[in-house]
Amino acid sequence: MLLKGYSKEVFRPECNPSSTSVYCVARLEQDVSGVLPYLNARLGADQYYAEPPELLFRHKGKYIKVCAREIGVAGLADGDEADGILEWITNEINLAWENRADIAPRIQGKTRPALMEILKLLPKTNCKKCGAPTCMVFAAQVKDDGRDFNACPELLDGARGKLAAYLAGFDLEA
Numbered sequence: 001m002l003l004k005g006y007s008k009e010v011f012r013p014e015c016n017p018s019s020t021s022v023y024c025v026a027r028l029e030q031d032v033s034g035v036l037p038y039l040n041a042r043l044g045a046d047q048y049y050a051e052p053p054e055l056l057f058r059h060k061g062k063y064i065k066v067c068a069r070e071i072g073v074a075g076l077a078d079g080d081e082a083d084g085i086l087e088w089i090t091n092e093i094n095l096a097w098e099n100r101a102d103i104a105p106r107i108q109g110k111t112r113p114a115l116m117e118i119l120k121l122l123p124k125t126n127c128k129k130c131g132a133p134t135c136m137v138f139a140a141q142v143k144d145d146g147r148d149f150n151a152c153p154e155l156l157d158g159a160r161g162k163l164a165a166y167l168a169g170f171d172l173e174a
Contacts, residue, residue, distance in 0.1 A: 002097035003090050005029040006071070010079045024082035026071040033068035037105030038096040047109040056109075064089065113170050115143050121163040123154040142167070 006026040012019050033053040040048050045055040055066045062085055065072040071089060076082050096103065118139040125135065130151045132138035141147040149155065149163050 001094050002035055003028060003030050003032055003093045006086070006090075008082065008086060010076070010082050021074070022076045022078060022082070024071075024073040024076055024079075024086065026073075026086050028069045028071065031068050032066070032093055032097075035093055035097045035100065036066065036068075037107050038100045038103045039066065039093060040109075041103050041106040042092060042096050044106075045109050046112075048107055050107060059085065059088070066093070111170060113143050113167055115139055117166060118142050118149070118163065121155075121159045121166070122152060123156065123159070125154050127154055129153045 006028045008024055008026040010022050010024045012022055036048070036053045036055055039045075040055055043055075043057055043059075045057040047056040048054075053068055055064075057064055062076060062081075063074040064085065066089065071086065073082060073085050076085070115136075119136060122135045122139055126133075130138050130153065132141060135152075138147070138152060142149050149167065150160070155163070
């Protein structure tokens with residue numbers, strides 16, 4: 001077990017005290033920098049930085065930063081949700097560390113599709129049948145959140161095939 005403990009602080013952002021979401025910072029008792037390439041391989045971080053070592057990714061709509069001695073989480077509802085996310089990421093860190101011999105380390109972030117390439121293949125009718133207010137918003141959801149492009153009922157079969165082929169090369173899990 002690499003990460004054995006941390007102390008946490010849950011707070012509202014100073015720049016916006018009326019915010020409905022809270023932040024959490026966990027100060028780690030152990031240095032976890034050695035596990036970050038393996039954790040990145042397991043979770044597929046949106047961004048990976050080697051110096052100083054840091055991962056940035058999303059999990060269940062929350063933005064998470066993992067550094068050598070700190071974990072930050074943004075967009076939380078409350079301290080209970082912070083506890084759940086910290087329990088999950090602690091488990092993921094320890095699993096990555098325990099299984100590192102079987103994991104090929106990854107020192108780069110996810111490659112994301114281009115928003116405009118997705119939009120080019122959508123019908124651009126802004127019909128709202130998918131639940132998004134515009135095709136641009138829908139394209140952003142596909143790009144950033146891994147939303148299934150098949151949720152567009154107006155997408156023509158030819159464009160559907162092209163979009164499937166384009167997106168096949170990307171890891172779109174959020």
